[in-house]
Amino acid sequence: MTLDFEPVGDLTGPGEAKSNLDVLARLFPDAVVDGTVDIDALRDLLGENAAPTTAEAFGLRWPGMAEARRLSTLPATGTLLPKPEESVDWDNTRNIVIEGDNLEVLQLLRRGYTNKVDVIYIDPPYNTGNDFIYDDKRVTSQAEHEAVAGQRDEEGVLQTGKGSDRAQDRIAGASKHSAWLSMMYPRLLVAHHLLKETGVIIVAIDDTEHARLKILMDRVWGSENFIASVVWQGGRKNDSRFVSVGHDYMLIYAKSLGTLRQMDARWREEKAGYSAVLAQGKIAWEESGHDELAAELKMRSWFKSQPKDSPVQALGRFVYFLPDGTLASDTDMRAPEDRPNRCRTPISDPRSGIQYAVPKNGWFCEESTLFKLRDEGHLIFRSDPSKPPRLKKPLETVSGQVPLSVFERQRTHAGRSLEELFEGKSPFDFPKDTMVLSRWISLVTQSDPDAVILDFFAGSGSTGHAVMDLNAADGGNRRYILVQLDERVDMDGYETIADITRERLRRAGRQIASKQSPDAAPIDTGFRSYRLASSNVKAWDGTPDQLNLLEAVDNLVAGRTADDLLVEMMLRMGVELTTPLETREVAGSPLYNLAGTLFAYFGTDITIDRANEVAKALAAWRDEEPGDADTTVVVRDTGFVDSATKLNFAAALKQAGFTTLRSI
Structure with a gap:
């Protein structure tokens, strides 16, 4: 078990080239040798599903495609x-x-x-044909496109002379399409x-x-x-x-x-006019004194008063009411096709006593459901006994449309x-x-x-x-x-x-x-x-200033704050930017607590006494709301007065039960 802090910069994320290689190594260990992929071995492991390198495949191809794909696998180098x-x-x-x-x-x-x-x-x-403003090695110029596409010779001369079947405007257009893609x-x-x-x-x-x-x-x-x-x-x-x-x-x-x-x-999605019709139904029900027939007449009158091009007209059949005031339309009760188990029991209007003939293919539902719908007032009975009853269909059941x-x-x-x-x-x-x-x-x-x-x-x-x-x-x-x-x-x-x-x-x-x-x-x-x-962390470029080891001890960009460093640490470790954050002042610098699962301290000139103070504060804060999740501690790589203090701090944290230590 190491007692030192592992650099945050060594972490990789999904989709990055190193992470992709690790996934391949886990799936096909024989195909990854010394950190590189053996393409031939991978093809053997995939068997018949692996296309040969010379295979023709359907799909879009353009000059610069491979480089564009490679760019997507690179880890970010900056910060927010x-x-x-x-x-x-x-x-x-x-x-x-x-x-x-x-x-x-x-x-x-x-x-x-x-x-x-x-x-x-x-x-x-x-793609209007103008130069793209995303000028970050991701867009090739027209000349570069023509060279990659084989439309310029080794000396850079455009091959559009005698024998060429490529028009100038087509070449230029291909370049612009490639740049956009x-x-x-x-x-x-x-x-x-x-x-x-x-x-x-x-x-x-x-x-x-x-x-x-x-x-x-x-x-x-x-x-x-x-x-x-x-x-x-x-x-x-x-x-x-x-x-x-x-x-x-x-x-x-x-x-x-x-x-x-x-x-x-x-x-x-809700049908156009649905809310307006539903609201009017409630008004009609109340104004009618909860009388179904009177409420129906009010709804018919309201629909007639609406403009012909109004979206509510598409819902003009919703003029019926259920006994509880629910607005409804009418729908057919006849079975669409003949089946042996169809209900064929005659039904009568409980008010008039008129009995209605069974439809040719029977009713759409079972006998118990049929009489339940009748008894609960869900059926519309007509004066002509040859015309079967119709079912009241609540507006709420048809509110959605594709x-x-x-x-x-x-x-x-x-x-x-x-x-x-x-x-x-x-x-x-x-x-x-x-x-x-x-x-x-x-x-x-x-x-x-x-x-x-x-x-x-x-x-x-x-x-x-x-x-x-x-x-x-x-x-x-x-x-x-x-x-x-x-x-x-x-x-x-x-x-x-x-x-x-x-x-x-x-x-x-x-x-x-x-x-x-x-x-x-x-x-x-x-x-x-x-x-x-x-990045908040200075890149090593071998300049005279960085070759001066005393000046290179502090590896952070001048003017950046602890809050800036916290955000970069969150990005590199895969922590959402809006994760709940609490801060306390400890030994002269802020101690950050990200939802109890990650602590960060970026103080400088940390001596053994200050390190002990920070370690005690970390343990106490964690124990206020102990959880099951692993707790990570991140510190500034150059924050300690010497390496011995840093190692002692790591040992104190391990002893306090912190299992993952990182540095940035």
């Missing part, structure tokens, strides 16, 4: 700096907004949020780890990349997990030469469609809403529509009030706004994680798009909170703000 001054209700909120390149951020989140996200909704930048591919691969087995991803896209994105999604998520390509008709373009292309798509995939089917998951794969909503609605929120000065021309987002988030989570929603192309923050709207509507506790690149904008009051994201969420939160009734349960309208930055 907490920004409480940019945040709202930092201590209590569970919402997160992160500014920085989303691939690096997703890699940072991978350890703590693998299999924890319920919905991913992204509206990535459409190389941007999307690693991000989708990392995102796949974050989604729960029951989770769903929705990706908005237009015609330019829809076909390629569909094949890419099939590769990452599996074609067997494809759910739908939803068409959103957003308006008409009368200036179009040929066809008014006013639609976009939403590609929807499950992490595991088989799991959703095993759960018998079904996506349903969403269509095509829907229409003008895109101008979202722009106007954002303009109102920013008091007439909308910072975005084409923001996402919160109504559309709320609808689909609610549908795919089956209204789960605790769902976690991720959007790593956050834009103005519409997804966060939609989540807060949903929580306000039903009292849920959904939370969001938004990631937005620090893209510069030329706009008064805002330096980056992320500035707009945060301001939009502040305004939306205030607006939503102001509309809540005094007796309503409080909802989370806050967020924690973080910014992507280089």
Whole structure:
């Protein structure tokens, strides 16, 4: 048993190259030799299912694909700096907004949020042919693309002369498609780890990349997990030469469609006009003095008074009432097909005594059920005995409907809403529509009030706004994680798009909170703000300053705080960023307690006396609420006056029962 602190930096996470190798080694030890994979041995172990290296396979290929895939396996090298001054209700909120390149951020989140996200909704930048702003070795230039694709010779000359069947514009187009795919591919691969087995991803896209994105999604998520390509008709373009292309798509995939089917998951939404009809039914019942016939007449009159294009007209048959005042329509009681066990007993109206003939195929239910429905007032008897009774069907039983794969909503609605929120000065021309987002988030989570929603192309923050709207509507506790690149904008009051994201969420939160009734349960309208930055730990670069060992003893970047170091430690160890945190002052520095399962102390100049004080404080705090979980202690690697003090501290912790010791 070691008494030293193991470096946090040695840990690996799911999806990272080292972790993938460890998984292979556990599954196929014969195929991993001295930390490398023997591809031939692995192919032998897989047998006939292993394709030869020269095999042709169906799928999408493009220059730069292999490098894009490799990028997804790299561990994150940076950290997130907490920004409480940019945040709202930092201590209590569970919402997160992160500014920085989303691939690096997703890699940072991978350890703590693998299999924890319920919905991913992204509206990535459409491929307009312009240079991508995600310029981080993930995008090749057109010249680089042409070289990789074999369209330039060894001297870099473009081969488009005599005998070439490749037009210049086709070459340029292929380069732009490759660049866009190389941007999307690693991000989708990392995102796949974050989604729960029951989770769903929705990706908005237009015609330019829809076909390629569909094949890419099939590769990452599996074609067997494809759910739908939803068409959103957003308006008409009368200036179009040929066809008014006013639609976009939403590609929807499950992490595991088989799991959703095993759960018998079904996506349903309330029919348009349902709430209005239900409310009117209650009014008619009360105004009629609980008289069924009078209430029916009132409902018929109300339906006639509604506009012909009103959505309530689709529910115009709901004019009947059950004895308890439940609004209902009528439905057929005749059996659809003849079976030997069908009930064929005649039934009569208890009021008029009229007996009704048995239908050709009998009744739809058993005899006991038939007479029970009659006695409880669930049947509608007609004056003509040749016409069989009909069954009253409560409105509540038909409230849900399957969403269509095509829907229409003008895109101008979202722009106007954002303009109102920013008091007439909308910072975005084409923001996402919160109504559309709320609808689909609610549908795919089956209204789960605790769902976690991720959007790593956050834009103005519409997804966060939609989540807060949903929580306000039903009292849920959904939370969001938004990631937005620090893209510069030329706009008064805002330096980056992320500035707009945060301001939009502040305004939306205030607006939503102001509309809540005094007796309503409080909802989370806050967020924690973080910014992507280089690691708090100095990278070794062999400069003269670092070659001076006395100056290199402190391995932390100047200006970083203990709170900054805490966040990096949480990211590297796979701890969620909103894990409950308590702090106490011990020996001149903060002692952090993360939900009782992890303690961190980043004090410096720790002597033996201070180390003993910290060890006693750690044990006492842990014992206040002892649990069954293993407790980890993390310290600053260079926080001790000498190595002997550090070893003594480790021994004291082991003696106190702490089993996992780490350093950063």
